[in-house]
């Protein structure tokens with residue numbers, strides 16, 4: 058791994074974003090338009106864009122801290138949770154250190170690892186689920202960071218509370234665990250643990266969150282991290298490009314935190330559509346693991362290209378991985394109907 062950044066970056070495949078489509082179910086976005094109160098806050102903030110934003114995002118940081126009942130020093134705001142994840146790797150790893158995460162998981166993990174210069178140790182999923190025992194077994198004296206994507210992108214699966222807590226207890230204190238809860242708001246199984254309770258009393262854990270999914274602000278690039286280890290928020294402050302979180306993004310995030318009740322109703326609509334999609338796909342004979350996110354995974358194997366063709370024929374894009382499977386975002390009820398009829402062929 059001890060290559061120069063120039064060579065590592067030249068060798069990288071580019072991140073392939075979900076393609077525009079008539080019905081885009083490829084990027085796990087929120088299908089609902091922005092709330093009127095959020096548009097109003099954005100409009101007000103637009104009147105201030107001749108000034109640089111508050112680079113410390115002080116007001117938002119305080120609101121996030123209040124949401125979790127933690128001191129603001131435990132929170133850092135950043136330009137999307139992926140960027141924050143990269144900043145944490147920059148601050149806590151040396152070139153050639155190892156990072157462990159499950160695979161298949163979020164496609165950006167290997168890209169970010171390569172950019173930073175850490176060696177990615179990908180531990181295969183077990184029955185579509187993060188295999189925490191195998192991840193523990195993969196820890197070496199070079200391991201510095203572990204990512205647990207919970208719920209996992211693209212399979213939607215989430216590990217149960219007891220297992221995750223036992224895992225966190227077992228990880229050596231010098232290894233930092235990043236719990237990536239980009240989709241945490243969509244969890245409705247009480248057996249699954251999420252939120253700051255998981256990281257309470259742990260210096261070697263942090264919770265990575267985004268406003269891109271349940272909060273519907275994907276285009277604004279804003280997320281945050283919470284950790285009792287104050288070095289984490291401080292290091293995100295140090296590694297941030299100044300002014301990378303816009304005034305508009307901060308205002309929209311604050312307005313969204315004030316509208317959590319409305320957003321929760323939308324999340325509930327998505328989770329009930331998720332159940333419908335899962336049930337109907339299974340009835341059609343497809344293997345679909347239980348999802349706790351705003352998308353479902355179809356374990357379609359060699360049938361994947363045919364499924365992609367059927368969806369493409371009616372203008373629907375999902376996220377297919379070769380002959381492995383396809384991830385489809387839960388859309389509006391109409392979009393989901395169209396999707397189901399396309400699957401039926």
Ligand code: PMP
Pocket residue numbers: 084085136137138139140163206209210237239266267268269275278279280
């Ligand atoms: N983590 C996971 C698991 C994701 O799927 C995504 C987005 N696809 C992100 C992080 C990135 O979120 P953000 O928009 O906040 O960078």
